[in-house]
Amino acid sequence: MSRSAHPAGPRHADVLPEGHYSAPPADLNDLDAKVWARTVARNADGVVTVGGVDVKTLAEEHGTPAYILDEADFRDRARAWRGAFGDDADVFYAGKAFLSRAVVRWLAEEGLNLDVCSGGELATALSAGMPADRIAFHGNNKSHQEIERAVRAGVGRIVLDSFQEIVRVAHIAQSLNKRQKVQIRITVGVEAHTHEFIATAHEDQKFGIPLAGGQAAEAVRRVLQLDGLELVGIHSHIGSQIFDMSGFEVAAHRVVGLLKDIRDEHGVELPEIDLGGGLGIAYTSDDDPREPHEIAKALTEIVDRECHAAKLRTPRISVEPGRAIVGPTAFTLYEVGTVKPLDGLRTYVSVDGGMSDNIRTALYDAEYSVALVSRASDAEPMLARVVGKHCESGDIVVKDAFLPGDLAPGDLIAVPATGAYCRSMASNYNHVLRPPVIAVRDGASRVIVRRETEEDLLRLDVG
Ligand code: LLP
Numbered sequence: 001m002s003r004s005a006h007p008a009g010p011r012h013a014d015v016l017p018e019g020h021y022s023a024p025p026a027d028l029n030d031l032d033a034k035v036w037a038r039t040v041a042r043n044a045d046g047v048v049t050v051g052g053v054d055v056k057t058l059a060e061e062h063g064t065p066a067y068i069l070d071e072a073d074f075r076d077r078a079r080a081w082r083g084a085f086g087d088d089a090d091v092f093y094a095g096k097a098f099l100s101r102a103v104v105r106w107l108a109e110e111g112l113n114l115d116v117c118s119g120g121e122l123a124t125a126l127s128a129g130m131p132a133d134r135i136a137f138h139g140n141n142k143s144h145q146e147i148e149r150a151v152r153a154g155v156g157r158i159v160l161d162s163f164q165e166i167v168r169v170a171h172i173a174q175s176l177n178k179r180q181k182v183q184i185r186i187t188v189g190v191e192a193h194t195h196e197f198i199a200t201a202h203e204d205q206k207f208g209i210p211l212a213g214g215q216a217a218e219a220v221r222r223v224l225q226l227d228g229l230e231l232v233g234i235h236s237h238i239g240s241q242i243f244d245m246s247g248f249e250v251a252a253h254r255v256v257g258l259l260k261d262i263r264d265e266h267g268v269e270l271p272e273i274d275l276g277g278g279l280g281i282a283y284t285s286d287d288d289p290r291e292p293h294e295i296a297k298a299l300t301e302i303v304d305r306e307c308h309a310a311k312l313r314t315p316r317i318s319v320e321p322g323r324a325i326v327g328p329t330a331f332t333l334y335e336v337g338t339v340k341p342l343d344g345l346r347t348y349v350s351v352d353g354g355m356s357d358n359i360r361t362a363l364y365d366a367e368y369s370v371a372l373v374s375r376a377s378d379a380e381p382m383l384a385r386v387v388g389k390h391c392e393s394g395d396i397v398v399k400d401a402f403l404p405g406d407l408a409p410g411d412l413i414a415v416p417a418t419g420a421y422c423r424s425m426a427s428n429y430n431h432v433l434r435p436p437v438i439a440v441r442d443g444a445s446r447v448i449v450r451r452e453t454e455e456d457l458l459r460l461d462v463g
């Protein structure tokens with residue numbers, strides 16, 4: 001279809017239907033630095049480049065859809081977190097956001113530790129050479145095999161999530177003649193202001209042991225009695241995609257309160273406190289995330305103040321950012337397949353991926369931005385909905401966004417801030433093949449996770 005062959009569709013603010021969008025930006029060719037990876041720019045021909053490579057070349061070499069990851073930006077952000085917290089604290093990158101062996105190596109080189117929450121993540125970490133003592137093992141239902149593997153490998157800590165797990169880990173450690181360092185994950189009863197499915201510190205949910213009713217204190221009593229376990233700290237993770245620091249403040253206050261009770265009851269001052277991850281990033285221009293140094297300062301001050309008031313030595317703080325490190329560093333590159341204007345509504349732009357490479361819009365009503373990246377355009381903005389190729393009408397990647405009105409099949413568009421929880425939550429729905437992850441740096445691109453093939457699919461299907 002030629003660029004002018006389809007009707008214009010809805011364009012102007014006065015005819016727009018209701019939705020989650022602000023007015024179109026003054027210039028659709030502008031790339032808001034808040035949502036794009038740091039080396040992203042538009043070149044003199046109007047084509048977007050990242051790490052010095054243009055997206056047309058990336059699409060030719062690697063195909064679409066593809067997650068394009070800015071390695072320099074990833075390393076910068078990892079380093080910024082590390083530097084902000086300094087040597088008296090630890091930064092554990094949350095592997096669930098996105099994990100691959102290349103990423104593990106970058107983290108190891110940049111001095112970060114790693115949080116894993118399954119045997120698969122542990123295997124990836126170990127196979128890429130992350131020292132086991134820099135790994136924390138999480139999860140509300142770790143299997144016997146997973147625990148045994150983690151203990152054998154010598155992981156730096158296992159984060160205990162239930163009374164039954166306390167006994168399980170102690171038993172396994174003892175049977176291996178080891179004393180395993182552990183933290184206890186507690187729920188502090190904070191309502192984090194985020195989507196219900198990614199809030200984790202209220203009591204009515206599956207993670208952690210409630211502080212309420214003395215349950216966390218009871219868990220501490222039991223752990224302290226078991227020879228196979230060495231209790232090193234208390235863990236709290238309040239949720240994800242959080243901008244408001246007040247939730248952390250309340251959480252720190254309550255965790256320190258527990259540390260004080262432990263000191264009073266058992267005469268032990270636990271050396272560590274982990275405040276989890278959950279710091280928000282910008283998905284659209286409306287989001288205003290904080291910088292790592294501001295977060296580090298705020299968290300350190302809160303813990304210092306609370307400990308001072310409780311007459312406790314300040315424990316070593318750790319945090320577990322996932323999204324805030326990898327999220328902004330990648331975008332998903334798609335090719336436009338069909339463009340369908342619906343009069344008085346919006347224009348549906350179908351791309352060659354969809355909910356199989358980004359489930360977050362369908363699952364959390366997440367908002368994303370999008371831009372035409374293979375060329376610049378001066379056409380009028382049109383209200384668009386970017387949808388995938390799956391057999392389901394909820395297959396939406398970007399619910400409401402403005403794209404140039406001359407968008408046509410074959411154009412490349414990109415959705416920024418897809419580095420976290422997109423590849424890691426990708427599926428094979430409709431037997432669509434999961435996209436590759438391409439790392440770009442200093443004018444060169446390389447595949448760090450290859451595209452899935454039909455052979456991969458059929459290999460699992462043993463007939
Ligand atoms: N630590 C613990 C114990 C966690 O459970 C999580 C995330 C993190 C750290 C990292 O949180 P982050 O800094 O990445 O927000 N799939 C959802 C997010 C689920 C997060 C689960 N736990 C999403 O796509 O928004």
